[in-house]
Amino acid sequence: MQRVSQLLTTVFCGGATALATAALLLTSACGPGDHSGQDPPKREGPDAKARAKEQAAEAKAKAAAEAKAKAESWEWTLPTGLSSPPAIPDDNKMTAAKVKLGHQLFMDKRLSGDGSRSCYSCHQNELGNADGRKTALGAGDKPLTRNTPTIWNVGYHAELYWDGRAKGLEAQMLGAWKGGNMGVGADNLEAKAAEIGGLPPYKSQFKEIFGLDGADPVKPEHVAKAISAYERSLLCADSPYDTGKLEGPSQRGWEIFRDRGCRTCHDGDNFTDGKFHNVGIAVGSEKEPGDIGRGKVTGAAEDNYKFRTPTLRNVSKTAPYFHDGSVATLKEAVRYMASGGDRKVKGIDSGLQDLKLTDAQIDDLVAFLEALSCAGSLEVIGDQKVAGIPE
Numbered sequence: 001m002q003r004v005s006q007l008l009t010t011v012f013c014g015g016a017t018a019l020a021t022a023a024l025l026l027t028s029a030c031g032p033g034d035h036s037g038q039d040p041p042k043r044e045g046p047d048a049k050a051r052a053k054e055q056a057a058e059a060k061a062k063a064a065a066e067a068k069a070k071a072e073s074w075e076w077t078l079p080t081g082l083s084s085p086p087a088i089p090d091d092n093k094m095t096a097a098k099v100k101l102g103h104q105l106f107m108d109k110r111l112s113g114d115g116s117r118s119c120y121s122c123h124q125n126e127l128g129n130a131d132g133r134k135t136a137l138g139a140g141d142k143p144l145t146r147n148t149p150t151i152w153n154v155g156y157h158a159e160l161y162w163d164g165r166a167k168g169l170e171a172q173m174l175g176a177w178k179g180g181n182m183g184v185g186a187d188n189l190e191a192k193a194a195e196i197g198g199l200p201p202y203k204s205q206f207k208e209i210f211g212l213d214g215a216d217p218v219k220p221e222h223v224a225k226a227i228s229a230y231e232r233s234l235l236c237a238d239s240p241y242d243t244g245k246l247e248g249p250s251q252r253g254w255e256i257f258r259d260r261g262c263r264t265c266h267d268g269d270n271f272t273d274g275k276f277h278n279v280g281i282a283v284g285s286e287k288e289p290g291d292i293g294r295g296k297v298t299g300a301a302e303d304n305y306k307f308r309t310p311t312l313r314n315v316s317k318t319a320p321y322f323h324d325g326s327v328a329t330l331k332e333a334v335r336y337m338a339s340g341g342d343r344k345v346k347g348i349d350s351g352l353q354d355l356k357l358t359d360a361q362i363d364d365l366v367a368f369l370e371a372l373s374c375a376g377s378l379e380v381i382g383d384q385k386v387a388g389i390p391e
């Protein structure tokens, strides 16, 4: 026992009671700050004192410079299964400090018009970074028309929203902020940004990160940039699929998925081609067109009822399904896709075919999709409860 504890003191640089030789070793190996409250030998003159003070100041400055360099840089740690980081706009470089600020803002209810919800309120961990509702409930309890998509891997989408109307996360964030989701209103956005930017925890962060002058107010674009940088850091992979742990049902499901046409659209690391397809969900009539999706963005009739292929990462956690949340379970959603969709719909994508699968094969596909779940979660800050939104 004795031997072991002596060994430990030597290894862990803590040993006030270690043998004299060990103590010698320790002081040389562990440097300042590790000598257990023992005063240094009193042989020093004023010069040595001044030198020590200087050294301490130098060390402090060096540590500060290192911390600053770290805050101003960014290192990607890509989970297994994602081959490259998301594209980063030239005017919004990633930095650790910016991502940290964006994280705080994403979780802050004060960003919404009525202080009732944060971005996280609808994009929650337990619900696969969506909200578990059929369609979302916006600020002022205003019902919205679409299902909340996951924001895992959202940095990989070039065009955001189900209809791709926002080009890039920065534009998307401004849309969500002034629109129904956060309910601030276009006219109030500047004032809201200045208000948020003036709050004590944020003021100095914005100033340093965006190089603002004392008098410069924080603009909506600064908030959008910080939140977007945070969103780009939200990577989902390293799932059983990525790490070669498919087995039995999930392996059989993967083979159906791969060989029977699902990958035509759900392609690449993020299981989406980034394109828009009409798969026959909630297609209206001439009289009551309903949500025409991509058609509204491009104005072209052939784009009506097209929606962006969603990612399937973490899909087993993001029920209900489709842009209108009309399908409650993953099995039902898979059955719909594998049976070729609603064949009565004019203009339904020819990539969708009735694969004539058995019920057991549908279960296999579901097992495969469950194997696309990632383990990560957003670190929650503050109370995120909102009436009307499940947790």
Ligand code: HEC
Pocket: 106, 117, 118, 119, 120, 121, 122, 123, 135, 136, 137, 138, 139, 144, 146, 147, 148, 149, 150, 151, 154, 157, 159, 160, 161, 162, 163, 169, 172, 173, 176, 177, 180, 181, 182, 227, 231
């Ligand atoms: C009230 C619920 C709600 C709140 C609050 C909310 N969102 Fe969303 N979010 C949605 C819905 C619904 C959509 C899809 C809307 C559509 O496609 O038209 C969406 C879409 C998105 C997308 C696009 C995802 C994709 O796959 O294209 C991103 C990114 C996003 N939200 C981020 C944010 C940010 C950032 C905030 C805070 C500023 C926020 N959301 C606040 C419900 C919400």
Ligand code: HEC
Pocket: 257, 260, 261, 262, 263, 264, 265, 266, 276, 277, 278, 279, 281, 307, 308, 309, 310, 311, 315, 318, 320, 321, 322, 323, 324, 330, 333, 334, 337, 338, 349, 350, 351, 352, 355, 365
């Ligand atoms: C022609 C392109 C295409 C093909 C082929 C395709 N999908 Fe899809 N998938 C889509 C689009 C687009 C949506 C979203 C439709 C909507 O919400 O209106 C979707 C939605 C889904 C969803 C719901 C996801 C969510 O978050 O709501 C699942 C699950 C799904 N597909 C699985 C499959 C499977 C399994 C196959 C193969 C049997 C398949 N898909 C084949 C384009 C396709």
